[in-house]
Amino acid sequence: MNALALDLLWEIARGEPKQQDNKIVYPSPREQIAALSFLAKIEGWDVPEKKTPEPIIPDFSALSEEKWEALFSAYQARKHLLSFTAFTFPSFSPAPFHERYYQLLTDFAFGKVKKLMIFMPPQHGKSEGATRRLPPFLLGRNPELKIAITSYNTTKARKFNREIQRIMDDPTYHQLFPKTILASRNMSTTYLRNADECEIVSHQGGFKTLGVGGALTGEPVDVLILDDLYKDALSAWSPIVREHVADWYDTVASTRLHNNSQQLIVFTRWHPDDLAGRLLSHEGTYHPKDNPQGWQVVLYPAIKVGAPSPFDPRTEGEPLWAQRHSLNKLLATRVRNPQVFESLYQQNPQPQEGLMYEPFNEYTDLPNDPLAITKAYVDTADTGSDYLCAIIYKETPQANYLLDILYTQEPMEYTEQALASLLTRYQVQECIIESNNGGRVFARNVQARALKQGNDLTHFRTCYQTQNKATRIFTYSAAVQHLTLMPQGWRERFPAFAKAITSYLKADTNPHDDAPDALTGTIEHRKTFKKNNLAALFNR
Structure with missing residues (x-):
């Protein structure tokens, strides 16, 4: 519309008089309303004004102390793996060292650590945190992640698979992460759910479980978790088995990783030339400047050796989990077989032949x-x-x-x-x-x-x-x-x-x-x- 017509509409809308046939003529009310209607459409007056919605502030004043605690627990469970474990596993009773162990895993979950090795004695709860609870926690926070979990054979890997499925099927898990859902077993769907692989409904993520030697083809892996790659001492001491594990890692597992992939190795060390030993020998330990691609290594010996550290503030000679594995029990194990104790409990793998040096002060x-x-x-x-x-x-x-x-x-x-x-x-x-x-x-x-x-x-x-x-x-x-x-x-x-x-x-x-x-x-x-x-x- 040109400017002259627009000015005329404004004059009519304002009721301004016009001279017509030597007479002064005023616009009728109908004409004024019509002019205003046109102007409203042209100027956009008929579009409702967008208002910023008022924030909805829930009224917590009526909440009981129990409900307050439940709300806070759920909030913490989404932020920290230890709280998540306690929320989804009510009978879980962590020892003091578990708090530091789970903090490491939480840092890993939030991407603060890219390559992490944690070595711990058997029966100290390492798999509960790293392999059973961490994958559901990761997928709850990001259902687009692709996770691969590996153990020494398919039977053990499938056991982890079943345990992870049970955690993610539980109502307490859905209370925390309602958008992370596995396909129902009786539902006809294109999303996989079986003993080896599970996919998250309506998302790209999921988890695969496999034994050493298994196939890991198709898609990239965002998080690789390696838990107990050697079944026992006989396997770990076999050069053939060690070479098989190393070859599988080089030709299968590592080929699925990309620039932003994370790796977590958590197991009991049996031999100095196991996969962890080889990786440390070639890639070294992490340093922000000198070796940013190295591994962060945390060691929890059953009996503390050396001075306290941030990850392990125990005094020298103190057991890691005295309530379950007392010092007397550990010392008796050491007397029976010092070499096995050094490897299995102290995470200091030693050759079977006689060593020249004992552990240094x-x-x-x-x-x-x-x-x-x-x-x-x-x-x-x-x-x-x-x-x-x-x-x-x-x-x-x-x-x-x-x-x-x-x-x-x-x-x-x-x-x-x-x-x-x-x-x-x-x-x-x-x-x-x-x-x-x-x-x-x-x-x-x-x-x-x-x-x-x-x-x-x-x-x-x-x-x-x-x-x-x-x-x-x-x-x-x-x-x-x-x-x-x-x-x-x-x-x-x-x-x-x-x-x-x-x-x-x-x-x-x-x-x-x-x-x-x-x-x-x-x-x-x-x-x-x-x-x-x-x-x-x-x-x-």
Whole structure:
């Protein structure tokens, strides 16, 4: 409509007079109403005004204390796996360590952890949290997730399947997550529900359960849960079974993962070369800067070893779940078979043959000793398959406190720079490098790189080893055990080095001896402290 016609409508609507045939004519009421109707349509007056709806504030004043608690419990159950477990499993009675264990699983559920390993003794409730309750909790929060759950065989996996279905069929679950529904058993539907796979109605998500060796084809996996991949010690100690599990993971399970997939490994460790050991050896432990693709590892030994930590605040020697597995019971088990106890209960898998070293003592704080010297001992690689092992440590009259490790098969171009950086970072005063197999040239190159970094503090010296390595390692093993203190969590910080040390055998059948050889060197080259300085010796 043009502007002239619009002005005319406004004049009529306002009742303005017009001169017509020398007369003053006023619009009739009917004409005014008609003009207003046209204007209303043109200007949009006939469209109801959109009002912001008033917020509906429920009246809680009449709620009883029981209803208040029920509302709060339901709210918590949607936010925390421990509360979810208590809500859907009323007889659940968690021990103090379960609170920290379930917090780890909750962090995993909220995507704060991408790759998580949790090692725990048998009969301590690890599967209840990780394999029975976590999948329903995840699907309740996000019914689009695709979850795969694996155990050592199909029978065990299908048992988990049935238990998960029962949880998700329960009315208490629907009270928390009404949109996450499995297909009814007597309903004709295109959504799968069987002993191996269940799909969420009207959503893309669901869960599959399978044994090691089973097929996992078709769709990607958002969350992979691996629970007890080895049935027993006989399976875990079989090289054929271990290789089968590793091959299945590499060729089947890992091929279904994408960039945002999460992995959870929760089982009892039997052998140092199990799947967890292999993954840690190749991928390492998580560090936000140095190794963001590594694994976060949490270990719960049946009897606490070492100082308290955030994940395990027990004092040394305290049992994990005294109400179910008392200290006396655990100690009796240890006496019967120390090796099985170390693997099964302490999650410290050991070879069947005799080990060179017992578990090392750990420290949390370095001593403030005026006689302390920061040193490095370096065993250069003899051949292309050997490791360079450099140990940074603080030597005191009482012991050697290990600080850092460089343990790698990388070429010298890498190791020279890496070692120089470590020497500079820790302000190492003395660096001892074995001169066998090009050690002198290596020492000069490292010294030159350290000087370029502004490090003129470190004094370099070389030593030539003439004695047989295996003989030296055996001869000094007791002194190494007695005088070496590892930093708390050293197995997680240095997994390849730890594996080489903790699995080294007294029988000369070891594939590599670089780590124990370097550790032996730190003891061989200990300074002789003056005995007449008793005050300094006892930190007085």
